[in-house]
Amino acid sequence: xxxxxxxxxxxxxxxIPEGYEKLLKIHSSSTEESQVYVISPVHEGPLCxxxxxxxxxxxxxxxxxxxEQSQLAWLDLSSKLNIxxxxxxxxxRKGFEDMEDILRSVWLLEDISESTLKYFASLTSYYLALIxxxxxxxxxxTASLIAADKAVRQKSFTRGATxxxxxxxxxxxxxxxxxxxxxxxxxxCAVNAGGALTFWNNRSLLCTxxxxxxPSAKVIERLSFAxxxxxxxxxxxxxxxHYFIPAQSxxxxxxxxxxxxxxxxxxxxxxxxxxxxxxxxxxxxxxMRDISxxxxxxxxxxxxxxxxxxxxxxxxREGISVILISQASSxxxxxxAVPSSQVTMAAACARYEFESELNxxxxxxxSAVSNMAILAAVGDVMSGQIxxxxxxxxxxxxxxxxxxxxxxxxxxxxxxAVIRECDSLKALSQVHASFFLSAQTMSVGVFGPGxxxxxxxxxxxxxxxxxxxxxxxxxxxxxxxxxxRMLLSEEGIDLSKWRELFEVASQEYDLNKxxxxxxxxxxxxxxxxxxxxxxxLASMYSRFLEKFHVITPNKKAATGSYSYYKEMFETCKRxxxxxxxxxxxxxGLPVINTLNDLIQTGDEVKKIEGMLSGTLxxxxxxxxxxxxxxxxxxxxxxxxxxxxxxxxxxxGMDVARKTVILARxxxxxxxxxxxNITSLVPDKLKDASKEEFLSRLSEMDDEIYTKYKEAKDxxxxxxxxxxxxxxKCSVSLESFGANHPFASASGTDNVITFVTSRYVESxxxxxxxxxxxxxxxxxxxxxxxxxxxxxxxxxxx
Ligand SMILES: NC(=O)C1=CN([C@@H]2O[C@H](COP(=O)(O)OP(=O)(O)OC[C@H]3O[C@@H](n4cnc5c(N)ncnc54)[C@H](O)[C@@H]3O)[C@@H](O)[C@H]2O)C=CC1
Ligand SMILES: N[C@@H](CC=O)C(=O)O
Numbered sequence: 001x002x003x004x005x006x007x008x009x010x011x012x013x014x015x016i017p018e019g020y021e022k023l024l025k026i027h028s029s030s031t032e033e034s035q036v037y038v039i040s041p042v043h044e045g046p047l048c049x050x051x052x053x054x055x056x057x058x059x060x061x062x063x064x065x066x067x068e069q070s071q072l073a074w075l076d077l078s079s080k081l082n083i084x085x086x087x088x089x090x091x092x093r094k095g096f097e098d099m100e101d102i103l104r105s106v107w108l109l110e111d112i113s114e115s116t117l118k119y120f121a122s123l124t125s126y127y128l129a130l131i132x133x134x135x136x137x138x139x140x141x142t143a144s145l146i147a148a149d150k151a152v153r154q155k156s157f158t159r160g161a162t163x164x165x166x167x168x169x170x171x172x173x174x175x176x177x178x179x180x181x182x183x184x185x186x187x188x189c190a191v192n193a194g195g196a197l198t199f200w201n202n203r204s205l206l207c208t209x210x211x212x213x214x215p216s217a218k219v220i221e222r223l224s225f226a227x228x229x230x231x232x233x234x235x236x237x238x239x240x241x242h243y244f245i246p247a248q249s250x251x252x253x254x255x256x257x258x259x260x261x262x263x264x265x266x267x268x269x270x271x272x273x274x275x276x277x278x279x280x281x282x283x284x285x286x287x288m289r290d291i292s293x294x295x296x297x298x299x300x301x302x303x304x305x306x307x308x309x310x311x312x313x314x315x316x317r318e319g320i321s322v323i324l325i326s327q328a329s330s331x332x333x334x335x336x337a338v339p340s341s342q343v344t345m346a347a348a349c350a351r352y353e354f355e356s357e358l359n360x361x362x363x364x365x366x367s368a369v370s371n372m373a374i375l376a377a378v379g380d381v382m383s384g385q386i387x388x389x390x391x392x393x394x395x396x397x398x399x400x401x402x403x404x405x406x407x408x409x410x411x412x413x414x415x416x417a418v419i420r421e422c423d424s425l426k427a428l429s430q431v432h433a434s435f436f437l438s439a440q441t442m443s444v445g446v447f448g449p450g451x452x453x454x455x456x457x458x459x460x461x462x463x464x465x466x467x468x469x470x471x472x473x474x475x476x477x478x479x480x481x482x483x484x485r486m487l488l489s490e491e492g493i494d495l496s497k498w499r500e501l502f503e504v505a506s507q508e509y510d511l512n513k514x515x516x517x518x519x520x521x522x523x524x525x526x527x528x529x530x531x532x533x534x535x536x537l538a539s540m541y542s543r544f545l546e547k548f549h550v551i552t553p554n555k556k557a558a559t560g561s562y563s564y565y566k567e568m569f570e571t572c573k574r575x576x577x578x579x580x581x582x583x584x585x586x587x588g589l590p591v592i593n594t595l596n597d598l599i600q601t602g603d604e605v606k607k608i609e610g611m612l613s614g615t616l617x618x619x620x621x622x623x624x625x626x627x628x629x630x631x632x633x634x635x636x637x638x639x640x641x642x643x644x645x646x647x648x649x650x651x652g653m654d655v656a657r658k659t660v661i662l663a664r665x666x667x668x669x670x671x672x673x674x675x676n677i678t679s680l681v682p683d684k685l686k687d688a689s690k691e692e693f694l695s696r697l698s699e700m701d702d703e704i705y706t707k708y709k710e711a712k713d714x715x716x717x718x719x720x721x722x723x724x725x726x727x728k729c730s731v732s733l734e735s736f737g738a739n740h741p742f743a744s745a746s747g748t749d750n751v752i753t754f755v756t757s758r759y760v761e762s763x764x765x766x767x768x769x770x771x772x773x774x775x776x777x778x779x780x781x782x783x784x785x786x787x788x789x790x791x792x793x794x795x796x797x
Contacts, residue, residue: 004157004195005032008186010202011042013259014128017080020135022262027141027161032196034157036189038148038164039128040181041121046073049120052099056106063103071096074127083134091130095123122167129165136161152188157195164189171242180243187246197247198255198266203237205258206267208437209285213428216438220267220283227283228254228269230378230414234286244269281388282435283379287424291323292343292370293405296350297333300362308334314353320346324374324416326405335405337418343368372404373424376416377431383412391793393417395434397576398792399524400547401427422521430524433793439474440794444527444785445518445548446480449502451640452553452583453480453531455778461495463782473794475785479518483532484509488517519547525792529781530554533644539564545571545579551784553583553777555657558664559672565664578791580784585658586750586771587614588780594767595665595754603756605666608724610752611742612658614772615641615649616720618748620708629704630697637694641748641772645690650700651679652720656731659722663729670729678733680704711735717743741766748772 007026013019027035042048049070055063074092099120106112129145136143142160151164168185183199190197204210207217223231225241225248232238238256247254248271257266301307308327311334315322324337338346347368357363375396382388389408392415396403405418419427433440446453460475467473476492485506487493493501519526528544530537530552538556545568558565558581572579585591598605611617615636622632633650636642648654656675663670679686682700685693711718716735719742723730736743745751750771759765770776790796 008182038182042124125165129163180239183243281381298363373421399430426524441474443523448532455774583780588776607755614748640774652677
């Protein structure tokens with residue numbers, strides 16, 4: 001075995017001088033003493049000879065000049081390789097003389113016989129072998145030529161190189177293409193003489209998915225014959241199984257290699273069932289496009305023997321190739337897939353076959369749907385492993401891909417789903433990532449690169465690579481928009497310089513363009529991160545959630561009308577998209593998730609009470625009358641604690657919004673307008689522009705000082721508190737004595753207490769920590785993004 005390797009080559013590989021140089025390299029790097037090269041004929045290009053026959057048959061005068069050009073092309077190939085052996089050129093000339101005689105008779109008879117066609121084809125294989133052996137000899141490698149019919153009977157081959165040419169041996173059942181012409185002969189040679197096999201193809205290496213679709217797809221190292229059979233059917237670069245049966249039956253391993261990259265390690269096909277790591281049960285995914293499905297439905301089919309047999313016999317009679325069949329166990333419907341080129345014929349054939357059943361309504365309808373694709377998962381290790389199909393289908397659901405039909409062989413080696421062709425790319429990339437064969441990719445668009453949005457982008461920039469390496473999560477920020485400009489990038493914005501890029505390469509903001517870009521079909525998961533305070537964007541979330549996941553620290557949507565709030569969640573339920581808004585209350589603190597955990601585990605929330613404003617907390621912690629309150633407000637704004645318009649904080653509106661969000665979280669139907677809010681903003685500044693308000697801030701100083709002084713004189717501190725108690729919401733400015741937990745809050749602390757059936761009044765659940773600020777809030781938004789990644793299947797442990 002170790003002394004012989006038989007290579008199957010496509011003739012086209014040797015039609016240019018570089019092909020011979022490659023072959024020499026392959027030969028020199030092989031370890032076996034004898035290398036046998038089976039060369040298939042040339043079927044296209046200037047060296048192809050069958051066109052001459054066509055011209056002769058048509059009595060086209062161009063034949064004679066083409067014949068001359070063809071001869072020159074062959075001689076030219078040989079001379080470009082510096083082959084000085086006169087015998088080569090004289091054999092080529094001799095072949096052309098013989099051909100001329102045959103062409104003259106074709107001219108007269110206006111007919112081309114099968115054997116003439118074969119002869120012309122095999123002559124190309126002979127010429128290539130002749131040139132190759134001369135080239136090898138001139139490079140000091142002993143090389144010889146053997147015709148295929150003789151070679152398959154040889155028990156051994158001489159050392160060095162042997163080139164097999166001519167009328168190559170074909171399996172009894174032939175596939176309608178030129179594929180596999182040299183492979184079958186190569187198998188026979190290897191079986192007879194006991195050698196290893198290498199099949200060279202001109203298409204690609206065999207990867208976990210087609211590289212063009214999934215650039216990060218990896219080369220498959222090993223494959224069983226059964227897996228190879230499944231994959232070849234789905235268009236992978238493997239010949240039809242008929243062509244490797246001799247090797248399979250003798251257990252001879254086949255190495256699959258790519259001619260375009262001869263040094264890359266290829267794939268080994270062996271007779272051993274794959275025993276790969278059970279964490280990776282799928283070997284490869286494949287997509288077959290341009291498919292149509294035909295559905296036959298009718299109550300009258302149920303329990304009637306012979307329906308399927310009649311259908312498939314009729315289809316076979318018409319030469320229609322059925323790619324997939326799926327039948328409900330009720331026998332109420334049969335669905336099958338065919339190439340779209342055959343759908344009209346297939347539907348007509350089925351209607352003809354069941355004409356009487358259609359007329360007497362035993363069959364209700366025979367309908368066809370085109371523009372479909374088949375997505376197949378292949379792997380021996382799937383067999384008997386619980387949850388593989390579940391994962392496959394739930395991955396498709398999470399990517400929003402509808403499945404029209406399903407087929408799984410009882411060997412459990414292949415699961416196939418019929419899906420819309422326009423979904424095929426995102427479906428493939430989702431399942432490929434879900435089975436950890438590539439990174440789980442998210443297409444992300446960010447609105448509002450301000451305090452929070454900008455910090456979020458910086459945080460992603462610093463963790464992106466680690467997340468990709470550690471968890472296979474590929475976060476692509478593909479769009480950033482401010483209110484007037486937007487920056488789009490196909491592959492993902494280089495976040496190390498997003499600010500500069502936004503400066504120099506952004507374009508005018510166009511929401512529809514932004515959405516179309518982020519929601520591009522290729523990406524299975526598109527996410528919008530809204531870091532603005534925009535009402536307009538918030539009012540569109542329900543629409544966004546049809547197609548995008550939405551993550552936001554913006555409180556406007558969750559505090560809009562209760563009916564809109566419900567509508568968003570209804571949309572999520574229907575579309576499988578997620579709306580994540582943890583940072584709308586308590587910034588980066590785990591408030592909403594904690595509350596949800598309580599509710600989902602059956603606890604009853606009786607009261608929520610909290611200092612919910614980081615800004616007000618900080619202001620009242622800092623204020624002691626020495627520095628004017630207005631100055632502290634400007635500092636809070638500078639530090640990124642306040643809302644874009646600090647009146648939202650000072651008016652109590654921000655606390656009111658958070659209170660409403662918490663109340664709705666526990667199921668209360670409350671509206672923001674119904675809350676009584678105590679505002680710190682003087683009436684005269686309520687309606688001023690933001691700029692004017694900021695310039696007149698000092699006008700609120702006296703009133704604040706009075707409030708502060710009154711509280712201080714009582715030995716108390718001022719706090720702004722939101723409450724949900726007994727089904728009612730309220731917000732108020734209050735003062736608390738030194739022993740109250742609210743009094744001990746420092747900095748931007750939020751303090752939120754939950755009284756529940758489990759956490760009683762005397763010992764409530766308390767969450768405390770910074771409730772405002774760029775880093776903590778952006779971190780919370782980032783955490784929501786990772787929660788979403790886990791939901792869609794990223795392997796974050
Ligand atoms: N600052 C904090 O500590 C916290 C803030 N939040 C929320 O985060 C959000 C952002 O706050 P900041 O970053 O402080 O505000 P910011 O004013 O610094 O940034 C907002 C950004 O949004 C942009 N923008 C406004 N309208 C837009 C639109 N229609 N389309 C695209 N971009 C638009 C602005 O140009 C600006 O770049 C607010 O909703 C706020 O309530 C939530 C929790 C804590
Ligand atoms: N401005 C807000 C920010 C968080 O929501 C606050 O101060 O709490």
